[in-house]
Amino acid sequence: MVIRTRDTVRTSDVGEARGALARTHNVTELTVDGGGGSFRFEETVVASERLSLESTSCTGTVSGTVRTGADVVVTWFKSGRGTIGEHRAPIGRPILFHRDDEPFRWISFQQDTLRIDRDVVQKAAAERGGWAPHPLAFKPYHVPEGATLAAWWLMIRTVAAEILEGPAEVTPERDEELTVIAAAGLLTAIPHWPAGERNASPAKARLARAEAFMLEHTTEQLTVQQIAVAAGMSVRGLQSAFQRTHEATPLEYLKRIRLQMAQHLLTEGDADTVADVARQVGLPHLGRFASAYHAEFGERPSQTLRTARGSR
Template sequence: MTDQVAVADTDTGNPDGTILRTRLVTRTRDTAVARNALQHTFQIRSLDVTGSNDFLFEETLTGTSLLTLESTSCTGTIRGDVDASAAIIVVWLKAGHAVVGGQQLPVGRPVLYAPGVQQVQWDRFQKDVMRIDRELVEQVAADRGGWEPRPLEFKPNHVPDGAPLAAWWLMVRAVAAEILGTTGEVSLERERELARTAAAGLLTAIPHWPVGRRSEQAPATPLGQAETFILDHIGDHITLDDVATAAGMSQRGLQAAFQRAHGTTPMTYLRGVRLLMARQQLESGTATSVSDVARAVGITHLGRFSGAYRDAFGELPGETFRSAARYDN
């Protein structure tokens, strides 16, 4: 097999208001090449990459200094000490086994790397990673929380579930489609908007607070209150006016705030979260029926639900339900 490595340049903003989005691709059966790729991707020490005759390492890294997506699979074992101080790093294991900072990662759930150095071990795995500029995340948190920008603490070892998890996947789907679709010179302003959207999804999914406070507090800003109201009332019939009233905002102001933070409207955001929550429940193998799942997440029109679900995921909800039931049995 021929190793294919595209070397990415350093991402910096240009005078013409653009930033370079690069893609680095590595596919190799050589553990030394895999080690070099990982050292380019992470700040990592004591790195050890081992494998048997079937060793295969594949990695695609796409993004800028503000926001990066990485997808990696490996049939071997990777160990080392990762320094996550420079960026906010979120990982979700898709298959295999992994331990990060002493925490065994669940499959299919985003987990945040703690800041600083931590030991990692990955065994015969597939995973995705998102990196977001740390200062940008701190600024977005301050805007949402009503405090001055400062370093953040996140709830240790938190694994999102329910509506916050669905909100995370809604963000990932939106951001990944644009990042993976275009490389080269892109608008710096648009890249910042994407990174802020990613930060908002992260902050929705994982409890956090500024360093110096003891725990998470209720959102102090109208946007944060609107987001909390939506996620707390996923199963209820709520309107745009309900959300605006809960946030103390006009409908127009709420629409504008959501567009800036999430790149969409509040009701489109609500529908997207509901669809993803429905998919989570249908894939779990524990659902009793498609209609029960739809009602549980606040969807009352099953015909429209089926069409929207097929548009979003490429199959009808009944197909997901039957597939999960067969797998569970």
């Protein structure tokens, strides 16, 4: 069995916070500045050997140089300010550590970090791209939008739910399956190619072609037959591939992508009506949209929109 360890640190002591960060992250030149006021730090880490999820909040300033080593490391800020290298980390968008030694500075922040075994990511990329397993280059500091961002958040919700709420012991097979799901979500969100090449080329694997077709035509009324033809697969083969990789049928996966896009539009608070958002994401039947949205997120879309407008 694979053991998922869980470690939580809550402290108002700068030195204790620094020690916790030093244990969690492979960081050189690590500094933690409490800012002279009331200092609070909290970090929860749930990890297996292949996959870990870290949630950190800090009222001070943390800086240093991260060494990614054997993992691909991607982070996203919920609040605060941060830079990775010379690039500002956007709120609510994943940003990848691209170099093995990358400087960072995070100020009064809430942030989550996902670490994925690099070998698993490279193997998944090779299967999707139709090349031999090879070190990867990623588009520097790419910020996904639209359907690819929705695919990222769908993966995070799937992975986080199991890591945070699932059992502490899982089979090696399930640990590998979840790591592959995480890798697939990352590779969908961030353009990549074998190191040494100049830029990304279209993925050759049939499943990757199916995913790309769906993300390019997310708001259109697609059928599973159309997706299969675009990917060069049989309907049965397409269904099996999606079940293995996304634990959903192609149309279930597509609907969840649309719902993620809808949630993003609603939480921005700029939408005129829920019906407008439903049409924008390709779910024009308002009653069905509202029911599916409630099943996915636990609240009605009108409530999400009201909350967003109120917070603004």
